[in-house]
Amino acid sequence: MRINLTSVPVDDQEKALRFYTQTLGFEMKHDIPMGQHRWITLVSPEDPSGAELCLEPDEHPAVKPFKEALVEDGIPFTSFAVQDVEAEHKRLEALGVRFTQPPVDYGMAIAAVFDDTCGNLIQIATEVKAS
């Protein structure tokens, strides 16, 4: 068994596609019409054959209150790895991305949390290698 797909629940697929590709830098892998929505998956240019991220419509009535409760408490829906979280924080903030947590050094990792504009908070983290 292996993990090949994960998803984020987004309030607007088109807006999410713009944010996750143009701002975050992921690349589209699949875009397949599915009735009133689309099956959209993205990959990282650093790992084009790696795990895919699906931009999933959040229209189930249970999802919105769940997302709002997580956002209120600052809890990220998922986490992505970055080479240099400080540099990525600067880059994204310059693009107008709202961070609820700047890079914080936890010892084992440095992590920051931002708003994906589609109703989720996302963590980015750089693992600190023991030297």
Place this chain on the structure above:
Amino acid sequence: MDHVYRAIADPTRRAILDELVDRDGQSLFEICARLTMKHGIGSSRQAISQHLEILEAAGLIEVRREGRYKFHWFNGEPLRAITRRWPTTGKRS
């Protein structure tokens, strides 16, 4: 004032104040992560929420909403009342 003394009598609540002095205006998630990773305090999110309520009732933190987010801010004013009552500077120092 009893609220204040009770609030700062607990080591987890003192650690929360330490972390807010390090960086003010934190989400519940950030406070919990700092306590776990930096202080080895493995309390549940619910337990930390209760600590935050006690600190808020004592006036040592303020909870402010910013849009959809909720942040916690340190307020040292109740502690000033302690040094006004028992001055740490003055004729004896």
